[in-house]
Amino acid sequence: MLVLKENINNLAEMFNISARENIPLIFPTDTIYGIGASISSILANQKIYKIKKRPADRPFPILAGSFEQAELIADLTSLSPTNYKFMCAKYNKCTTFIIKAKDSLPDIFKKDNKAAVRIPNKEILCKALLQHGFPVTATSVNESGQSFLNNISDIIKNFNKISLFIEGCTIQNISSSIYDISGENIVKIR
Numbered sequence: 001m002l003v004l005k006e007n008i009n010n011l012a013e014m015f016n017i018s019a020r021e022n023i024p025l026i027f028p029t030d031t032i033y034g035i036g037a038s039i040s041s042i043l044a045n046q047k048i049y050k051i052k053k054r055p056a057d058r059p060f061p062i063l064a065g066s067f068e069q070a071e072l073i074a075d076l077t078s079l080s081p082t083n084y085k086f087m088c089a090k091y092n093k094c095t096t097f098i099i100k101a102k103d104s105l106p107d108i109f110k111k112d113n114k115a116a117v118r119i120p121n122k123e124i125l126c127k128a129l130l131q132h133g134f135p136v137t138a139t140s141v142n143e144s145g146q147s148f149l150n151n152i153s154d155i156i157k158n159f160n161k162i163s164l165f166i167e168g169c170t171i172q173n174i175s176s177s178i179y180d181i182s183g184e185n186i187v188k189i190r
Contacts (some may be wrong), residue, residue: 004166023037024047026166029063035048035162062137066137074100083186085170097116101115176190
C-alpha cells in the first residue's frame, strides 16, 4: 500500500502509476474523495466497477484539468452557445456536465454517446491532471448505492483492495451537481 500526501507531483505520479500498472487509486477531489484511474487505463477502470459493485452501464464522471483537456473526451463544439455559456459560468462550481462524447472515447467512459465531464475547482488537482496528460475518472468512494466515505482512515480500512492513496482535503463534503447540457435544454440531474 502506498499513501502519499496531496501535492501536484504526488497526484501526477499516482495517476502515472495507476495508468502504468492498471490499478485504481483513491484521492481527494474538490467535492469528496474519489476512486478513479486515468482514462488511458481501461483495465484499471474496469476494476473500479468490480470494487464498487457498480453496473457497467453507468460510466464514471471524468475529471479534466482544463477546457482543452476536456476536449480530449467531449465535443464542446456540439454545445449550443447558451449551453456553452452555462458551462463557462458553472465549471468551477463543483459541477459535472453531460456532453456529447468524442467518437474516439472508449465505450466504457460513455453512455448514449455522452460523457460526464468535470473541471475540478481545485487548482492542485487541475495542475496534476495536466501534468499527467490525461483526464482521470473519479467516482465516490463507496459501494454503489451506499453513502460515500470522506475520511482517509475509514477509506483505507474499507477499501483495502486499493493500494494507491492520496491523503489530502476536499473543499466540500458533498457530491457535485450534474447537468445534462448535451441537448437543446439544460437539464439538472442532481
